[in-house]
Amino acid sequence: MKNVIAFVEHKNGAPRRSSIEAVCAARPVADALGGEVHAVVAGPQAAAVGVALKAYPVDRIHVLDDAGLAQAGIDPLVDALDAVARAAGPSLVIVANTMIGRDVGSRFAARVDAGVTADVTGIEVKGGRVECSSPKLGGTTIATCAFKNTEYGVAAIRPNVFAVNVVAGAGETVVLAPSGKSYAVTVEDDVEEAAPELGVEEASVVVSGGRGMGGPEPFTGMLHDLAEAFGGAVGASRAAVDAGWISHGHQVGQTGKTISPPLYIAVGISGAIQHKVGMRTAATIVAINKDAGVPIADFADLLVVGDAFAIIPELTKLVREAKAVHA
Amino acid sequence: MKIVVTVKLVPDTNADKRIDPGTMRLVRTGVDTVLNPFDEYAIEAALQLRDKLADGSTVTIFSMTPESGREVVRKALAMGADDAVMLSDPGLAGSDLWATAYAIAHGIKTRGFDLVLTGTQSTDAISGDLPGLLAEYLGVPALTYARELTIAGGRLRVKRETETGYQTVSAPLPALASVTKSANEPRYPSLKGIMGAKKKDIAMLALADLGLTKAVGTDGSRTEVLALATPPPRERGRTVTVSDGAEGARAVLEFLKSRKLL
Numbered sequence: 001m002k003n004v005i006a007f008v009e010h011k012n013g014a015p016r017r018s019s020i021e022a023v024c025a026a027r028p029v030a031d032a033l034g035g036e037v038h039a040v041v042a043g044p045q046a047a048a049v050g051v052a053l054k055a056y057p058v059d060r061i062h063v064l065d066d067a068g069l070a071q072a073g074i075d076p077l078v079d080a081l082d083a084v085a086r087a088a089g090p091s092l093v094i095v096a097n098t099m100i101g102r103d104v105g106s107r108f109a110a111r112v113d114a115g116v117t118a119d120v121t122g123i124e125v126k127g128g129r130v131e132c133s134s135p136k137l138g139g140t141t142i143a144t145c146a147f148k149n150t151e152y153g154v155a156a157i158r159p160n161v162f163a164v165n166v167v168a169g170a171g172e173t174v175v176l177a178p179s180g181k182s183y184a185v186t187v188e189d190d191v192e193e194a195a196p197e198l199g200v201e202e203a204s205v206v207v208s209g210g211r212g213m214g215g216p217e218p219f220t221g222m223l224h225d226l227a228e229a230f231g232g233a234v235g236a237s238r239a240a241v242d243a244g245w246i247s248h249g250h251q252v253g254q255t256g257k258t259i260s261p262p263l264y265i266a267v268g269i270s271g272a273i274q275h276k277v278g279m280r281t282a283a284t285i286v287a288i289n290k291d292a293g294v295p296i297a298d299f300a301d302l303l304v305v306g307d308a309f310a311i312i313p314e315l316t317k318l319v320r321e322a323k324a325v326h327a
Numbered sequence: 328m329k330i331v332v333t334v335k336l337v338p339d340t341n342a343d344k345r346i347d348p349g350t351m352r353l354v355r356t357g358v359d360t361v362l363n364p365f366d367e368y369a370i371e372a373a374l375q376l377r378d379k380l381a382d383g384s385t386v387t388i389f390s391m392t393p394e395s396g397r398e399v400v401r402k403a404l405a406m407g408a409d410d411a412v413m414l415s416d417p418g419l420a421g422s423d424l425w426a427t428a429y430a431i432a433h434g435i436k437t438r439g440f441d442l443v444l445t446g447t448q449s450t451d452a453i454s455g456d457l458p459g460l461l462a463e464y465l466g467v468p469a470l471t472y473a474r475e476l477t478i479a480g481g482r483l484r485v486k487r488e489t490e491t492g493y494q495t496v497s498a499p500l501p502a503l504a505s506v507t508k509s510a511n512e513p514r515y516p517s518l519k520g521i522m523g524a525k526k527k528d529i530a531m532l533a534l535a536d537l538g539l540t541k542a543v544g545t546d547g548s549r550t551e552v553l554a555l556a557t558p559p560p561r562e563r564g565r566t567v568t569v570s571d572g573a574e575g576a577r578a579v580l581e582f583l584k585s586r587k588l589l
Binding site (some may be wrong): 143144145148192258262301309319 | 454462
Protein backbone atom coordinates (compact mmCIF):
# COMPACT_ATOMS: atom_id res chain seq x y z
CA MET A 1 0.00 0.00 0.00
CA LYS A 2 1.33 3.38 -0.92
CA ASN A 3 -1.45 5.85 -1.50
CA VAL A 4 -4.45 6.71 0.60
CA ILE A 5 -7.84 7.39 -0.93
CA ALA A 6 -10.55 9.17 1.01
CA PHE A 7 -14.12 8.70 -0.16
CA VAL A 8 -16.04 11.94 0.28
CA GLU A 9 -19.77 12.14 1.02
CA HIS A 10 -21.46 15.43 0.39
CA LYS A 11 -24.74 17.27 0.39
CA ASN A 12 -25.72 20.49 -1.34
CA GLY A 13 -22.24 21.06 -2.68
CA ALA A 14 -20.45 20.73 0.67
CA PRO A 15 -18.42 17.81 2.02
CA ARG A 16 -19.72 16.07 5.12
CA ARG A 17 -17.69 16.72 8.21
CA SER A 18 -16.94 13.02 8.68
CA SER A 19 -15.56 12.92 5.14
CA ILE A 20 -13.28 15.87 5.85
CA GLU A 21 -12.06 13.87 8.83
CA ALA A 22 -11.37 10.98 6.41
CA VAL A 23 -9.32 13.27 4.17
CA CYS A 24 -7.34 14.60 7.15
CA ALA A 25 -6.82 11.10 8.60
CA ALA A 26 -5.39 10.08 5.22
CA ARG A 27 -2.58 12.67 5.25
CA PRO A 28 -0.22 11.28 7.91
CA VAL A 29 -0.77 7.74 6.62
CA ALA A 30 0.12 8.73 3.06
CA ASP A 31 3.17 10.64 4.30
CA ALA A 32 4.39 7.62 6.25
CA LEU A 33 3.85 5.39 3.22
CA GLY A 34 5.52 7.86 0.87
CA GLY A 35 2.35 8.19 -1.20
CA GLU A 36 -0.33 10.70 -2.04
CA VAL A 37 -3.74 11.54 -0.66
CA HIS A 38 -6.54 11.17 -3.18
CA ALA A 39 -10.12 12.23 -2.61
CA VAL A 40 -13.07 10.87 -4.59
CA VAL A 41 -16.23 12.95 -5.00
CA ALA A 42 -19.12 11.86 -7.21
CA GLY A 43 -22.70 12.97 -7.69
CA PRO A 44 -24.66 16.23 -7.96
CA GLN A 45 -22.56 19.36 -7.31
CA ALA A 46 -19.39 17.29 -6.94
CA ALA A 47 -17.36 20.07 -8.60
CA ALA A 48 -18.24 22.50 -5.80
CA VAL A 49 -17.28 19.87 -3.23
CA GLY A 50 -13.97 19.42 -5.02
CA VAL A 51 -13.28 23.14 -4.70
CA ALA A 52 -14.12 23.04 -0.97
CA LEU A 53 -11.68 20.16 -0.49
CA LYS A 54 -8.78 22.32 -1.67
CA ALA A 55 -8.69 23.79 1.85
CA TYR A 56 -7.64 20.40 3.24
CA PRO A 57 -4.43 18.36 2.96
CA VAL A 58 -5.29 16.41 -0.21
CA ASP A 59 -3.08 16.01 -3.30
CA ARG A 60 -5.53 14.91 -5.98
CA ILE A 61 -9.27 15.49 -6.01
CA HIS A 62 -11.10 13.16 -8.40
CA VAL A 63 -14.42 14.67 -9.37
CA LEU A 64 -17.38 13.14 -11.18
CA ASP A 65 -19.99 15.90 -11.27
CA ASP A 66 -23.20 14.37 -12.56
CA ALA A 67 -26.64 15.19 -11.17
CA GLY A 68 -28.02 12.02 -12.78
CA LEU A 69 -25.93 9.80 -10.52
CA ALA A 70 -28.25 10.47 -7.59
CA GLN A 71 -30.92 8.35 -9.29
CA ALA A 72 -28.72 5.27 -9.19
CA GLY A 73 -27.95 5.34 -5.46
CA ILE A 74 -24.73 3.81 -4.18
CA ASP A 75 -23.58 1.93 -7.29
CA PRO A 76 -21.99 4.79 -9.25
CA LEU A 77 -20.19 5.93 -6.09
CA VAL A 78 -18.61 2.49 -5.77
CA ASP A 79 -17.65 2.63 -9.46
CA ALA A 80 -15.99 6.03 -9.01
CA LEU A 81 -13.98 4.84 -6.01
CA ASP A 82 -13.10 1.63 -7.82
CA ALA A 83 -11.80 3.53 -10.86
CA VAL A 84 -9.63 5.85 -8.76
CA ALA A 85 -8.28 2.99 -6.62
CA ARG A 86 -7.31 0.86 -9.62
CA ALA A 87 -5.53 3.79 -11.24
CA ALA A 88 -3.75 4.71 -7.99
CA GLY A 89 -2.57 1.16 -7.36
CA PRO A 90 -2.23 -0.53 -3.96
CA SER A 91 -3.81 1.79 -1.44
CA LEU A 92 -5.67 2.27 1.77
CA VAL A 93 -9.22 3.48 1.27
CA ILE A 94 -10.70 5.53 4.09
CA VAL A 95 -14.46 5.99 4.34
CA ALA A 96 -16.45 7.45 7.20
CA ASN A 97 -18.28 4.80 9.22
CA THR A 98 -21.66 6.17 8.14
CA MET A 99 -24.58 4.56 6.30
CA ILE A 100 -23.17 5.55 2.89
CA GLY A 101 -19.52 5.11 3.86
CA ARG A 102 -20.07 1.54 5.04
CA ASP A 103 -21.95 0.62 1.86
CA VAL A 104 -19.35 2.13 -0.47
CA GLY A 105 -16.37 0.81 1.49
CA SER A 106 -17.64 -2.75 1.83
CA ARG A 107 -18.71 -3.03 -1.78
CA PHE A 108 -15.40 -1.67 -3.02
CA ALA A 109 -13.60 -4.15 -0.75
CA ALA A 110 -15.40 -7.07 -2.38
CA ARG A 111 -14.40 -5.88 -5.85
CA VAL A 112 -10.70 -6.04 -5.04
CA ASP A 113 -10.86 -8.76 -2.32
CA ALA A 114 -9.61 -6.23 0.23
CA GLY A 115 -9.52 -6.47 3.97
CA VAL A 116 -12.04 -4.34 5.83
CA THR A 117 -11.60 -2.75 9.24
CA ALA A 118 -14.71 -1.19 10.72
CA ASP A 119 -15.29 1.54 13.30
CA VAL A 120 -11.64 2.56 13.22
CA THR A 121 -10.49 5.04 15.86
CA GLY A 122 -6.75 4.99 15.13
CA ILE A 123 -4.53 4.46 12.06
CA GLU A 124 -0.76 4.07 12.25
CA VAL A 125 1.97 2.96 9.90
CA LYS A 126 4.59 0.66 11.38
CA GLY A 127 7.35 -0.90 9.33
CA GLY A 128 5.56 0.18 6.16
CA ARG A 129 2.37 -1.58 7.24
CA VAL A 130 -0.95 0.10 7.96
CA GLU A 131 -2.40 -0.77 11.36
CA CYS A 132 -5.97 0.13 12.29
CA SER A 133 -7.36 0.03 15.79
CA SER A 134 -11.04 -0.34 16.62
CA PRO A 135 -12.98 -0.73 19.85
CA LYS A 136 -14.51 -4.22 20.13
CA LEU A 137 -16.84 -5.95 22.57
CA GLY A 138 -18.71 -2.80 23.42
CA GLY A 139 -15.55 -0.74 23.83
CA THR A 140 -13.98 -3.03 26.46
CA THR A 141 -11.16 -4.07 24.12
CA ILE A 142 -9.19 -2.19 21.49
CA ALA A 143 -8.12 -4.48 18.66
CA THR A 144 -5.26 -3.49 16.36
CA CYS A 145 -5.45 -5.08 12.91
CA ALA A 146 -3.16 -5.07 9.89
CA PHE A 147 -3.98 -6.00 6.32
CA LYS A 148 -2.51 -9.08 4.68
CA ASN A 149 -2.92 -11.08 1.44
CA THR A 150 -4.23 -7.94 -0.22
CA GLU A 151 -3.07 -4.88 -2.12
CA TYR A 152 -5.92 -2.78 -0.81
CA GLY A 153 -7.38 -2.14 2.59
CA VAL A 154 -10.55 -0.37 3.66
CA ALA A 155 -10.81 1.52 6.94
CA ALA A 156 -14.20 2.86 8.01
CA ILE A 157 -13.39 5.57 10.55
CA ARG A 158 -15.67 6.50 13.40
CA PRO A 159 -16.89 10.10 13.01
CA ASN A 160 -15.75 12.68 15.56
CA VAL A 161 -12.50 10.86 16.38
CA PHE A 162 -9.98 12.08 13.78
CA ALA A 163 -9.00 15.74 13.91
CA VAL A 164 -9.73 18.16 11.09
CA ASN A 165 -6.59 19.80 9.80
CA VAL A 166 -7.13 22.92 7.72
CA VAL A 167 -3.92 22.93 5.70
CA ALA A 168 -4.23 23.07 1.93
CA GLY A 169 -2.56 20.30 -0.05
CA ALA A 170 -1.65 20.35 -3.74
CA GLY A 171 -5.38 20.05 -4.46
CA GLU A 172 -5.06 19.13 -8.11
CA THR A 173 -8.46 18.46 -9.65
CA VAL A 174 -8.83 15.37 -11.83
CA VAL A 175 -12.05 14.99 -13.79
CA LEU A 176 -13.35 11.41 -13.62
CA ALA A 177 -14.97 9.88 -16.68
CA PRO A 178 -18.48 8.49 -16.14
CA SER A 179 -18.61 4.69 -16.00
CA GLY A 180 -21.09 4.60 -18.89
CA LYS A 181 -22.98 1.81 -17.12
CA SER A 182 -26.72 1.63 -16.79
CA TYR A 183 -27.57 0.88 -13.20
CA ALA A 184 -30.05 -1.67 -11.86
CA VAL A 185 -30.97 0.35 -8.79
CA THR A 186 -33.41 3.23 -9.17
CA VAL A 187 -33.91 5.86 -6.50
CA GLU A 188 -37.55 6.82 -6.96
CA ASP A 189 -37.69 9.52 -4.34
CA ASP A 190 -35.61 11.01 -1.56
CA VAL A 191 -37.57 12.39 1.37
CA GLU A 192 -36.22 14.56 4.19
CA GLU A 193 -38.16 13.81 7.35
CA ALA A 194 -36.05 15.52 9.95
CA ALA A 195 -34.64 19.00 9.76
CA PRO A 196 -31.40 18.68 7.82
CA GLU A 197 -29.45 18.58 11.05
CA LEU A 198 -26.46 16.35 11.70
CA GLY A 199 -27.20 12.78 12.71
CA VAL A 200 -26.10 11.50 16.12
CA GLU A 201 -22.98 9.93 14.60
CA GLU A 202 -21.54 13.22 13.43
CA ALA A 203 -22.92 15.76 15.89
CA SER A 204 -20.41 17.23 18.33
CA VAL A 205 -23.08 17.39 21.05
CA VAL A 206 -25.74 14.71 21.47
CA VAL A 207 -28.64 15.24 23.87
CA SER A 208 -30.30 11.87 24.50
CA GLY A 209 -33.51 11.03 26.28
CA GLY A 210 -34.56 7.76 27.85
CA ARG A 211 -37.41 6.09 29.65
CA GLY A 212 -37.50 8.98 32.11
CA MET A 213 -38.89 11.25 29.39
CA GLY A 214 -42.25 9.56 29.78
CA GLY A 215 -43.50 10.29 26.27
CA PRO A 216 -42.65 11.66 22.82
CA GLU A 217 -43.07 15.37 23.63
CA PRO A 218 -39.64 16.05 25.19
CA PHE A 219 -37.92 14.71 22.05
CA THR A 220 -39.46 17.36 19.84
CA GLY A 221 -39.62 19.88 22.70
CA MET A 222 -37.04 20.42 25.42
CA LEU A 223 -34.39 17.91 24.25
CA HIS A 224 -34.62 19.23 20.72
CA ASP A 225 -34.31 22.80 21.97
CA LEU A 226 -31.22 22.01 24.04
CA ALA A 227 -29.62 20.10 21.17
CA GLU A 228 -30.38 23.01 18.87
CA ALA A 229 -28.83 25.49 21.31
CA PHE A 230 -25.61 23.47 21.12
CA GLY A 231 -25.90 22.94 17.36
CA GLY A 232 -26.12 19.23 18.14
CA ALA A 233 -28.47 16.28 17.65
CA VAL A 234 -31.13 14.46 19.64
CA GLY A 235 -30.41 10.87 20.61
CA ALA A 236 -32.39 8.26 22.48
CA SER A 237 -32.11 5.05 24.46
CA ARG A 238 -33.71 1.82 23.30
CA ALA A 239 -36.54 2.23 25.78
CA ALA A 240 -37.54 5.52 24.17
CA VAL A 241 -37.31 4.12 20.65
CA ASP A 242 -39.20 0.94 21.50
CA ALA A 243 -41.93 3.04 23.10
CA GLY A 244 -42.28 4.83 19.76
CA TRP A 245 -41.33 8.24 21.13
CA ILE A 246 -38.62 8.81 18.49
CA SER A 247 -37.41 6.97 15.39
CA HIS A 248 -34.73 4.30 15.41
CA GLY A 249 -32.25 6.50 13.53
CA HIS A 250 -31.73 8.38 16.79
CA GLN A 251 -31.04 5.31 18.92
CA VAL A 252 -27.69 5.12 20.68
CA GLY A 253 -26.54 1.78 22.02
CA GLN A 254 -26.20 -1.85 21.22
CA THR A 255 -29.06 -2.07 18.75
CA GLY A 256 -28.55 1.50 17.63
CA LYS A 257 -25.51 3.63 16.88
CA THR A 258 -22.11 3.67 18.54
CA ILE A 259 -20.87 7.23 18.80
CA SER A 260 -18.00 9.32 20.18
CA PRO A 261 -19.19 12.91 20.40
CA PRO A 262 -17.10 15.47 22.32
CA LEU A 263 -20.14 15.93 24.62
CA TYR A 264 -22.93 13.48 25.42
CA ILE A 265 -25.82 14.54 27.65
CA ALA A 266 -27.96 11.65 28.90
CA VAL A 267 -31.33 12.74 30.23
CA GLY A 268 -33.47 10.25 32.13
CA ILE A 269 -31.24 7.40 30.96
CA SER A 270 -30.12 4.87 33.56
CA GLY A 271 -27.06 3.78 31.57
CA ALA A 272 -27.59 0.03 31.32
CA ILE A 273 -24.91 -1.90 29.43
CA GLN A 274 -26.97 -1.87 26.20
CA HIS A 275 -26.82 1.93 26.20
CA LYS A 276 -23.32 2.24 27.61
CA VAL A 277 -21.70 0.34 24.72
CA GLY A 278 -23.01 2.97 22.32
CA MET A 279 -21.71 6.08 24.08
CA ARG A 280 -18.94 5.16 26.53
CA THR A 281 -16.31 6.61 24.19
CA ALA A 282 -17.85 10.08 24.22
CA ALA A 283 -15.16 12.51 25.39
CA THR A 284 -17.39 13.96 28.12
CA ILE A 285 -20.58 12.49 29.54
CA VAL A 286 -23.10 14.51 31.54
CA ALA A 287 -26.11 12.71 33.00
CA ILE A 288 -29.27 14.21 34.43
CA ASN A 289 -31.42 11.82 36.41
CA LYS A 290 -33.81 11.92 39.33
CA ASP A 291 -32.15 8.85 40.84
CA ALA A 292 -28.59 9.02 42.24
CA GLY A 293 -28.28 5.23 42.16
CA VAL A 294 -28.40 4.77 38.37
CA PRO A 295 -25.58 2.81 36.68
CA ILE A 296 -24.58 5.85 34.62
CA ALA A 297 -23.25 7.41 37.87
CA ASP A 298 -20.31 5.02 37.56
CA PHE A 299 -19.05 6.37 34.25
CA ALA A 300 -20.52 9.84 33.73
CA ASP A 301 -18.18 12.77 34.30
CA LEU A 302 -21.02 14.64 35.94
CA LEU A 303 -24.33 13.34 37.26
CA VAL A 304 -26.86 15.96 38.23
CA VAL A 305 -29.57 14.47 40.42
CA GLY A 306 -32.73 16.46 39.97
CA ASP A 307 -35.82 17.06 37.86
CA ALA A 308 -34.80 17.03 34.21
CA PHE A 309 -38.04 18.73 33.18
CA ALA A 310 -37.04 21.73 35.31
CA ILE A 311 -33.30 21.64 34.54
CA ILE A 312 -33.28 21.23 30.75
CA PRO A 313 -35.27 24.38 29.82
CA GLU A 314 -33.12 26.45 32.22
CA LEU A 315 -29.96 24.92 30.79
CA THR A 316 -31.13 25.68 27.26
CA LYS A 317 -31.46 29.37 28.22
CA LEU A 318 -27.97 29.43 29.75
CA VAL A 319 -26.42 27.68 26.73
CA ARG A 320 -28.10 30.13 24.35
CA GLU A 321 -26.79 33.05 26.41
CA ALA A 322 -23.27 31.60 26.53
CA LYS A 323 -23.31 31.01 22.76
CA ALA A 324 -24.65 34.51 22.11
CA VAL A 325 -21.75 36.05 24.06
CA HIS A 326 -19.24 34.17 21.92
CA ALA A 327 -21.05 34.82 18.65
CA MET B 328 -39.51 -17.38 -4.79
CA LYS B 329 -36.57 -18.42 -2.67
CA ILE B 330 -35.84 -16.00 0.15
CA VAL B 331 -32.61 -16.56 2.08
CA VAL B 332 -31.95 -14.88 5.43
CA THR B 333 -28.42 -14.82 6.83
CA VAL B 334 -28.15 -15.17 10.58
CA LYS B 335 -25.31 -15.07 13.05
CA LEU B 336 -24.79 -16.30 16.57
CA VAL B 337 -23.59 -13.64 18.95
CA PRO B 338 -22.69 -13.68 22.63
CA ASP B 339 -25.53 -12.58 24.87
CA THR B 340 -25.19 -8.88 25.67
CA ASN B 341 -25.02 -9.56 29.37
CA ALA B 342 -22.49 -12.37 28.99
CA ASP B 343 -18.93 -11.79 30.09
CA LYS B 344 -17.14 -11.50 26.74
CA ARG B 345 -13.43 -11.90 26.28
CA ILE B 346 -10.89 -12.50 23.56
CA ASP B 347 -8.42 -15.38 23.81
CA PRO B 348 -4.99 -13.68 23.82
CA GLY B 349 -3.43 -16.74 22.15
CA THR B 350 -5.71 -16.99 19.12
CA MET B 351 -6.94 -13.35 19.30
CA ARG B 352 -10.43 -14.68 18.69
CA LEU B 353 -13.59 -14.16 20.66
CA VAL B 354 -14.07 -16.93 23.20
CA ARG B 355 -17.36 -18.54 22.23
CA THR B 356 -17.27 -21.61 24.45
CA GLY B 357 -19.03 -21.41 27.77
CA VAL B 358 -20.65 -18.12 26.76
CA ASP B 359 -24.41 -17.87 26.24
CA THR B 360 -25.04 -17.31 22.57
CA VAL B 361 -28.15 -15.86 21.05
CA LEU B 362 -29.47 -15.08 17.60
CA ASN B 363 -28.05 -11.69 16.60
CA PRO B 364 -30.95 -9.38 17.54
CA PHE B 365 -30.62 -7.46 14.26
CA ASP B 366 -31.19 -10.66 12.28
CA GLU B 367 -34.64 -11.11 13.80
CA TYR B 368 -35.88 -8.11 11.80
CA ALA B 369 -34.63 -9.73 8.59
CA ILE B 370 -36.32 -13.03 9.46
CA GLU B 371 -39.59 -11.28 10.28
CA ALA B 372 -39.43 -9.30 7.02
CA ALA B 373 -38.83 -12.52 5.07
CA LEU B 374 -41.75 -14.29 6.74
CA GLN B 375 -44.07 -11.37 6.04
CA LEU B 376 -43.01 -11.23 2.39
CA ARG B 377 -43.50 -14.99 2.00
CA ASP B 378 -46.92 -14.91 3.60
CA LYS B 379 -48.00 -11.96 1.51
CA LEU B 380 -46.79 -13.56 -1.72
CA ALA B 381 -48.56 -16.82 -0.76
CA ASP B 382 -47.29 -18.43 -3.95
CA GLY B 383 -45.23 -21.27 -2.53
CA SER B 384 -42.30 -18.96 -1.77
CA THR B 385 -39.95 -20.24 0.91
CA VAL B 386 -37.70 -18.77 3.59
CA THR B 387 -34.33 -20.43 4.17
CA ILE B 388 -32.10 -19.55 7.12
CA PHE B 389 -28.41 -19.47 6.21
CA SER B 390 -25.77 -19.44 8.90
CA MET B 391 -22.02 -19.86 8.86
CA THR B 392 -21.53 -21.39 12.25
CA PRO B 393 -19.88 -24.25 14.06
CA GLU B 394 -22.10 -27.17 15.09
CA SER B 395 -22.69 -25.41 18.42
CA GLY B 396 -24.90 -22.91 16.61
CA ARG B 397 -27.56 -25.46 15.75
CA GLU B 398 -29.88 -24.42 18.58
CA VAL B 399 -29.82 -20.81 17.47
CA VAL B 400 -30.61 -21.85 13.90
CA ARG B 401 -33.52 -23.85 15.36
CA LYS B 402 -34.79 -20.70 17.00
CA ALA B 403 -34.85 -18.97 13.62
CA LEU B 404 -36.75 -21.95 12.24
CA ALA B 405 -39.15 -21.78 15.16
CA MET B 406 -40.06 -18.24 14.13
CA GLY B 407 -41.47 -19.80 10.96
CA ALA B 408 -38.72 -20.23 8.35
CA ASP B 409 -39.09 -23.30 6.14
CA ASP B 410 -35.62 -24.78 6.29
CA ALA B 411 -32.03 -23.91 7.06
CA VAL B 412 -28.47 -24.31 5.81
CA MET B 413 -25.47 -24.41 8.11
CA LEU B 414 -22.10 -23.69 6.56
CA SER B 415 -19.84 -25.42 9.00
CA ASP B 416 -16.21 -26.36 8.52
CA PRO B 417 -13.11 -26.25 10.71
CA GLY B 418 -11.33 -24.56 7.80
CA LEU B 419 -13.52 -21.48 8.28
CA ALA B 420 -12.22 -20.84 11.79
CA GLY B 421 -10.53 -17.47 12.13
CA SER B 422 -12.18 -16.03 9.02
CA ASP B 423 -12.24 -12.25 9.05
CA LEU B 424 -15.02 -10.09 7.66
CA TRP B 425 -13.83 -10.50 4.09
CA ALA B 426 -13.39 -14.29 4.30
CA THR B 427 -16.76 -14.67 6.05
CA ALA B 428 -18.61 -12.70 3.39
CA TYR B 429 -16.79 -14.48 0.57
CA ALA B 430 -17.65 -17.92 1.97
CA ILE B 431 -21.27 -17.09 2.82
CA ALA B 432 -21.89 -15.61 -0.64
CA HIS B 433 -20.61 -18.74 -2.33
CA GLY B 434 -22.66 -20.90 0.04
CA ILE B 435 -25.82 -18.98 -0.84
CA LYS B 436 -25.02 -19.22 -4.55
CA THR B 437 -24.61 -22.98 -4.24
CA ARG B 438 -28.15 -23.25 -2.89
CA GLY B 439 -29.78 -20.67 -5.16
CA PHE B 440 -31.83 -17.57 -4.21
CA ASP B 441 -34.09 -14.83 -5.49
CA LEU B 442 -33.81 -12.52 -2.50
CA VAL B 443 -31.25 -12.37 0.30
CA LEU B 444 -32.16 -10.51 3.49
CA THR B 445 -29.68 -9.63 6.22
CA GLY B 446 -29.69 -7.63 9.42
CA THR B 447 -27.90 -4.29 9.27
CA GLN B 448 -25.11 -5.34 11.64
CA SER B 449 -24.26 -7.83 14.36
CA THR B 450 -24.11 -6.91 18.01
CA ASP B 451 -20.62 -8.38 18.45
CA ALA B 452 -18.68 -7.17 15.41
CA ILE B 453 -20.86 -4.08 14.72
CA SER B 454 -19.22 -3.51 11.36
CA GLY B 455 -22.31 -3.23 9.15
CA ASP B 456 -20.15 -4.23 6.21
CA LEU B 457 -21.46 -7.72 5.50
CA PRO B 458 -24.48 -6.74 3.34
CA GLY B 459 -22.32 -4.75 0.89
CA LEU B 460 -19.67 -7.45 0.63
CA LEU B 461 -22.31 -10.16 0.13
CA ALA B 462 -24.16 -8.25 -2.58
CA GLU B 463 -20.98 -7.78 -4.61
CA TYR B 464 -19.97 -11.43 -4.34
CA LEU B 465 -23.52 -12.51 -5.18
CA GLY B 466 -23.49 -10.08 -8.11
CA VAL B 467 -26.85 -8.53 -7.23
CA PRO B 468 -28.12 -5.03 -6.37
CA ALA B 469 -27.90 -4.04 -2.70
CA LEU B 470 -30.82 -2.17 -1.15
CA THR B 471 -29.53 -1.48 2.33
CA TYR B 472 -31.23 -0.14 5.48
CA ALA B 473 -34.73 -1.14 4.35
CA ARG B 474 -37.57 -0.29 6.68
CA GLU B 475 -40.35 -1.36 4.30
CA LEU B 476 -40.12 -4.03 1.60
CA THR B 477 -42.47 -4.94 -1.22
CA ILE B 478 -42.15 -7.22 -4.21
CA ALA B 479 -44.05 -6.59 -7.42
CA GLY B 480 -43.44 -7.21 -11.10
CA GLY B 481 -40.10 -8.93 -10.48
CA ARG B 482 -38.76 -5.92 -8.59
CA LEU B 483 -37.90 -5.37 -4.97
CA ARG B 484 -38.91 -1.95 -3.73
CA VAL B 485 -37.81 -0.67 -0.34
CA LYS B 486 -38.06 2.41 1.78
CA ARG B 487 -34.42 2.90 2.63
CA GLU B 488 -33.49 4.82 5.76
CA THR B 489 -31.12 7.73 5.32
CA GLU B 490 -29.62 9.87 8.04
CA THR B 491 -32.33 12.50 7.65
CA GLY B 492 -35.26 10.64 6.11
CA TYR B 493 -35.79 7.91 3.59
CA GLN B 494 -35.47 7.03 -0.08
CA THR B 495 -37.74 4.80 -2.10
CA VAL B 496 -35.38 2.56 -4.00
CA SER B 497 -36.07 -0.37 -6.32
CA ALA B 498 -34.12 -2.97 -8.24
CA PRO B 499 -34.88 -6.09 -10.26
CA LEU B 500 -34.65 -9.47 -8.53
CA PRO B 501 -32.48 -11.28 -7.62
CA ALA B 502 -31.36 -8.75 -5.05
CA LEU B 503 -30.14 -8.28 -1.49
CA ALA B 504 -31.62 -6.05 1.19
CA SER B 505 -30.55 -5.34 4.74
CA VAL B 506 -33.47 -4.79 7.10
CA THR B 507 -33.50 -2.19 9.87
CA LYS B 508 -35.06 -2.34 13.27
CA SER B 509 -37.85 0.01 12.20
CA ALA B 510 -39.15 -2.50 9.65
CA ASN B 511 -41.19 -4.65 11.99
CA GLU B 512 -41.71 -6.21 15.40
CA PRO B 513 -40.18 -9.70 15.24
CA ARG B 514 -42.57 -12.44 16.37
CA TYR B 515 -41.82 -14.75 19.26
CA PRO B 516 -41.66 -18.41 18.31
CA SER B 517 -44.97 -20.08 19.22
CA LEU B 518 -45.04 -23.43 20.98
CA LYS B 519 -46.24 -24.96 17.71
CA GLY B 520 -43.35 -23.25 15.93
CA ILE B 521 -40.82 -24.57 18.41
CA MET B 522 -42.15 -28.11 18.11
CA GLY B 523 -42.33 -27.86 14.31
CA ALA B 524 -38.77 -26.54 14.06
CA LYS B 525 -37.46 -29.85 15.37
CA LYS B 526 -38.72 -31.56 12.24
CA LYS B 527 -37.44 -28.97 9.76
CA ASP B 528 -34.49 -29.76 7.56
CA ILE B 529 -31.07 -28.27 8.35
CA ALA B 530 -28.79 -28.94 5.38
CA MET B 531 -25.06 -28.96 5.97
CA LEU B 532 -22.50 -27.30 3.72
CA ALA B 533 -18.74 -27.71 4.04
CA LEU B 534 -15.93 -25.72 2.45
CA ALA B 535 -15.44 -28.39 -0.21
CA ASP B 536 -19.03 -27.80 -1.40
CA LEU B 537 -18.38 -24.13 -2.20
CA GLY B 538 -15.77 -24.43 -4.95
CA LEU B 539 -13.85 -21.42 -3.62
CA THR B 540 -10.85 -20.24 -5.59
CA LYS B 541 -9.47 -18.13 -2.74
CA ALA B 542 -8.39 -19.31 0.68
CA VAL B 543 -10.49 -18.44 3.74
CA GLY B 544 -10.04 -19.09 7.47
CA THR B 545 -7.13 -17.62 9.38
CA ASP B 546 -4.63 -18.05 6.54
CA GLY B 547 -6.84 -16.68 3.79
CA SER B 548 -8.17 -13.70 5.71
CA ARG B 549 -7.27 -10.20 4.55
CA THR B 550 -6.73 -8.81 8.02
CA GLU B 551 -4.95 -10.10 11.08
CA VAL B 552 -5.25 -9.06 14.68
CA LEU B 553 -1.89 -7.84 15.95
CA ALA B 554 -2.74 -6.74 19.44
CA LEU B 555 -5.53 -6.41 21.95
CA ALA B 556 -5.56 -3.79 24.62
CA THR B 557 -7.90 -2.80 27.40
CA PRO B 558 -8.71 0.91 27.28
CA PRO B 559 -8.57 2.72 30.60
CA PRO B 560 -11.99 2.47 32.27
CA ARG B 561 -14.08 5.61 32.60
CA GLU B 562 -13.69 7.03 36.04
CA ARG B 563 -16.70 7.69 38.21
CA GLY B 564 -17.30 11.43 38.03
CA ARG B 565 -18.96 13.90 40.33
CA THR B 566 -22.55 13.65 41.53
CA VAL B 567 -24.42 16.83 42.38
CA THR B 568 -27.89 16.81 43.88
CA VAL B 569 -29.90 19.93 43.10
CA SER B 570 -33.13 21.28 44.50
CA ASP B 571 -34.45 23.15 41.46
CA GLY B 572 -34.03 23.58 37.72
CA ALA B 573 -31.96 26.74 37.88
CA GLU B 574 -29.45 25.18 40.27
CA GLY B 575 -29.18 22.06 38.09
CA ALA B 576 -28.70 24.12 34.94
CA ARG B 577 -25.96 26.18 36.61
CA ALA B 578 -24.19 23.01 37.78
CA VAL B 579 -24.09 21.70 34.21
CA LEU B 580 -23.06 25.05 32.75
CA GLU B 581 -20.18 25.51 35.18
CA PHE B 582 -18.99 21.99 34.50
CA LEU B 583 -19.10 22.53 30.72
CA LYS B 584 -17.18 25.80 31.09
CA SER B 585 -14.55 24.06 33.24
CA ARG B 586 -14.11 21.54 30.43
CA LYS B 587 -14.01 24.33 27.84
CA LEU B 588 -17.08 22.86 26.17
CA LEU B 589 -18.85 26.20 26.24
